[in-house]
Amino acid sequence: MTTRDARTPGLAALAGLLADETRAACLLALLDGRAWTAGELARHAGVAASTLSEHLGRLVAGGLLAEERQGRHRYVRLADARVAQLVEDLAAQVAPGPAAGPRTLRAASAGSAMARGRTCYDHLAGRLGIAVTDALTAHGLLRQDTGFALTDRGLGWFEDAGIPLDRSTRRPLARACLDWTERRPHLAGVAGAALCRHALDARWCVRIGSERAVRVTAAGERALGELLGIEAATLTQGPGGTPSEIREPPPLSPS
Numbered sequence: 001m002t003t004r005d006a007r008t009p010g011l012a013a014l015a016g017l018l019a020d021e022t023r024a025a026c027l028l029a030l031l032d033g034r035a036w037t038a039g040e041l042a043r044h045a046g047v048a049a050s051t052l053s054e055h056l057g058r059l060v061a062g063g064l065l066a067e068e069r070q071g072r073h074r075y076v077r078l079a080d081a082r083v084a085q086l087v088e089d090l091a092a093q094v095a096p097g098p099a100a101g102p103r104t105l106r107a108a109s110a111g112s113a114m115a116r117g118r119t120c121y122d123h124l125a126g127r128l129g130i131a132v133t134d135a136l137t138a139h140g141l142l143r144q145d146t147g148f149a150l151t152d153r154g155l156g157w158f159e160d161a162g163i164p165l166d167r168s169t170r171r172p173l174a175r176a177c178l179d180w181t182e183r184r185p186h187l188a189g190v191a192g193a194a195l196c197r198h199a200l201d202a203r204w205c206v207r208i209g210s211e212r213a214v215r216v217t218a219a220g221e222r223a224l225g226e227l228l229g230i231e232a233a234t235l236t237q238g239p240g241g242t243p244s245e246i247r248e249p250p251p252l253s254p255s
Helices: 008-018 021-032 038-045 049-061 081-092 105-116 126-138 152-160 189-201 218-228
Strands: 065-070 073-078 118-120 123-125 175-178 185-188 205-207 214-216
Touching: 008 021, 021 038, 021 049, 021 073, 021 081, 021 118, 038 049, 038 073, 049 065, 049 073, 073 081, 081 175, 105 118, 105 126, 118 126, 123 126, 123 185, 123 189, 126 185, 126 218, 152 189, 175 189, 185 189, 189 205, 214 218
Parallel strands: none
Antiparallel strands: 065 073, 118 123, 175 185, 205 214
């Protein structure tokens, strides 16, 4: 008699947590890396607050969400980077639905902004994320031949740019994350998170709207041009950018 894998019940339970459109909508919304209130998620998912509360309870109990309370408000966020990776990887496997135009100009603008640049939990995605990944690769800072890995030059680049990398975590230093709009991998992992955090703190990018979209600022265009040779036009163009649009950046000054 064949012994059933001991992980079977756990995998089935996890699949059950994800197999609901309301819970899926919440998990996808929380990929912005921020904490949302139950009320905000209920409006986003289009369900009553009481219904949403039950779903959140299941996601918290299942280890996919973490919660905290401040006064009368209940905040939830994705439990950790592993959950974010799971949600993003599964979402990238979903074939796009039938082509249907956005119902409003606002929806069209929001969709265009998300495609140009957004956060994917704690790293950059969209055309912005792909442009940065291509530039790192073109300059020999990132290898993509056998998975993503920073080269010695890449480690030095992060240090010279003043972007510290946390080596104390078990999280991969560099990881490929399939971009659901570009259908190509962008940089995730410790390096991707550090670069995204620095870009937001230094205001190379600013959040726009209520979702995950970000916009590159004039300061960001200058910094990305100087550090990675990314042309400003690459950050605003439609799909199809290639590493050929990346120029050689000047050498970094000693810090």
